[in-house]
Amino acid sequence: MDDQLGALTVIFTEFYYWVTVVLMFLIHVGFCMYEVGASRYKHHQHTLMKNTMVIPLVTVTWFFFGWWIYWAFPTGPGIAPSIMNESSALITDESTFSAKWYVANTEFMAVNLGDRISGVFWAAFLLFSWTAASIVSGAIIERITTFAFGILAIAIGSCFWVIDAAWGWHFDGWMLKILGYHDAYASGVIHAIAGGFALGVLIVLGPRIGKFSSSGEPRNIGPRNPWLVTVGLFLIYTGFWGFYAACNIPIFDLGPEYGMEGVTYWTATNIYVTPTTLSGITYNFLMSLSGGLLAGYVVAKGDPFWTYSSGLAGIICASAGNDLYHPIQAMLIGAIGVVISYKMHYWVERKFKIDDAVGAVAVHGYAGFVGLVICGFVLNGYPSSGYSVGAMWDGSTYASINPLGQFLGAIIMFGVLGMLPGYVIARILSAFGKLRIPREVEIAGLDYEIMEDDREAEKAVASATR
Amino acid sequence: MATVTNWIDHLSAEEVVGAIYPGAGSTETLLVILGVVFWIGWHVITAKSESEKLSRLAKKRHGANDHKSNITDW
Numbered sequence: 001m002d003d004q005l006g007a008l009t010v011i012f013t014e015f016y017y018w019v020t021v022v023l024m025f026l027i028h029v030g031f032c033m034y035e036v037g038a039s040r041y042k043h044h045q046h047t048l049m050k051n052t053m054v055i056p057l058v059t060v061t062w063f064f065f066g067w068w069i070y071w072a073f074p075t076g077p078g079i080a081p082s083i084m085n086e087s088s089a090l091i092t093d094e095s096t097f098s099a100k101w102y103v104a105n106t107e108f109m110a111v112n113l114g115d116r117i118s119g120v121f122w123a124a125f126l127l128f129s130w131t132a133a134s135i136v137s138g139a140i141i142e143r144i145t146t147f148a149f150g151i152l153a154i155a156i157g158s159c160f161w162v163i164d165a166a167w168g169w170h171f172d173g174w175m176l177k178i179l180g181y182h183d184a185y186a187s188g189v190i191h192a193i194a195g196g197f198a199l200g201v202l203i204v205l206g207p208r209i210g211k212f213s214s215s216g217e218p219r220n221i222g223p224r225n226p227w228l229v230t231v232g233l234f235l236i237y238t239g240f241w242g243f244y245a246a247c248n249i250p251i252f253d254l255g256p257e258y259g260m261e262g263v264t265y266w267t268a269t270n271i272y273v274t275p276t277t278l279s280g281i282t283y284n285f286l287m288s289l290s291g292g293l294l295a296g297y298v299v300a301k302g303d304p305f306w307t308y309s310s311g312l313a314g315i316i317c318a319s320a321g322n323d324l325y326h327p328i329q330a331m332l333i334g335a336i337g338v339v340i341s342y343k344m345h346y347w348v349e350r351k352f353k354i355d356d357a358v359g360a361v362a363v364h365g366y367a368g369f370v371g372l373v374i375c376g377f378v379l380n381g382y383p384s385s386g387y388s389v390g391a392m393w394d395g396s397t398y399a400s401i402n403p404l405g406q407f408l409g410a411i412i413m414f415g416v417l418g419m420l421p422g423y424v425i426a427r428i429l430s431a432f433g434k435l436r437i438p439r440e441v442e443i444a445g446l447d448y449e450i451m452e453d454d455r456e457a458e459k460a461v462a463s464a465t466r
Numbered sequence: 467m468a469t470v471t472n473w474i475d476h477l478s479a480e481e482v483v484g485a486i487y488p489g490a491g492s493t494e495t496l497l498v499i500l501g502v503v504f505w506i507g508w509h510v511i512t513a514k515s516e517s518e519k520l521s522r523l524a525k526k527r528h529g530a531n532d533h534k535s536n537i538t539d540w
Binding site: 064146438449 | 482483484485486487490491494495497498501502504505509512513516517519520521522523524525526527528529530532533535536537538539
């Protein structure tokens, strides 16, 4: 910070991420509105508080250990060596991007005049963490205990998604090297894993009372407040802009970074430190949103709940490659993802009696999974990193993007780090009787006592004003 | 506790110390322990109160529409 240009670059970057964090806050506001709008009146306040508690629970655990995991786990550990220290162990050495600097009791996890980026970068990732937990929250409304959801939120928000981010999002991640994994705006890293995690929980949790008839036919429990759902989804779209920007590095000189002698090339990059432009991803964000909305309107026959959700699913499906796609590719991919996820939702619902109250598994999980697979074909042959290009399974260099690597990556995200842990943790909570609320409470409504108290208060006020 | 008592001295030092929060360099581990206790304590307290609330409500066996008699006008 001793020359003006360097200081401007640092402070611009600090401010850039700070703005993305503020924008991404709207995602959580949107999720809260959306969930409350989708739940029945007698569960409203509990539904709101459950999702609101994601904020403190994931934040403090993200501070205590989540951020450390991201920097420690890119090697697996034990799967591929780090390009920084050539070791496959956890990255906890003295290197610049080591987890050593992000242990909760280091001086860098605080106000520090020597580090103006860590805090805002930490916060940007934290907002991703809230999103991962909040995706799960919507699917399981009206029948889970707050205690169980808190544990599950911490598991997905401060543990499992972070492991997948270290593996498939970190510039040193083993999935880039061995599989050629590419997921620029988190089709898999956030959405497929959270959708898979939600599905794992739902298998154990079971449907809401009355969702299925005695013959197994699903009944529609539609949103009770469509306007709240609408505004909520618009806010999620808005926050998603911030999410896209937060996945980029705003200004970076790739010449020295790639070891190109005498070359200076300032650019925005994606999270893998390969070049893209904020302008280009803006095309693709809007075109994939449009592709999703158009396809959703058709397949859902104009149903607003699904049409809005389809806009989101369109973006999610195209997100893996939206740093490089042509806008029309992004639009078509968004549309394809919506059709597949919509059909999958109803097929899984009928076949396996899964009650996903807001379609979160479909919109995030299936759309994210499909997006990863499509990305493998459309971006086949592009380098997954700028540092070195090698072959699949090599491990010490970076494989190119390819369909098999993306498919395996999708399975890791959705299944291995998503559905499996969600299922196991839910089983443990269920075994202790802590997962699901009692049947009588579900029927009466989680807000029954609050509403009863309100009625008594109203009576008291009314009698005092006679 | 004050880590900085004079900004001119602090910023003109040969090597500016970055960490400027109270207790820098000596209290971080204690703060983390306190933070973890606060976090775990929250789970313990809320889990207990939630269990009690759910048991109490479950015993009353309200019907699916009973809540409607509690809807207030304001």
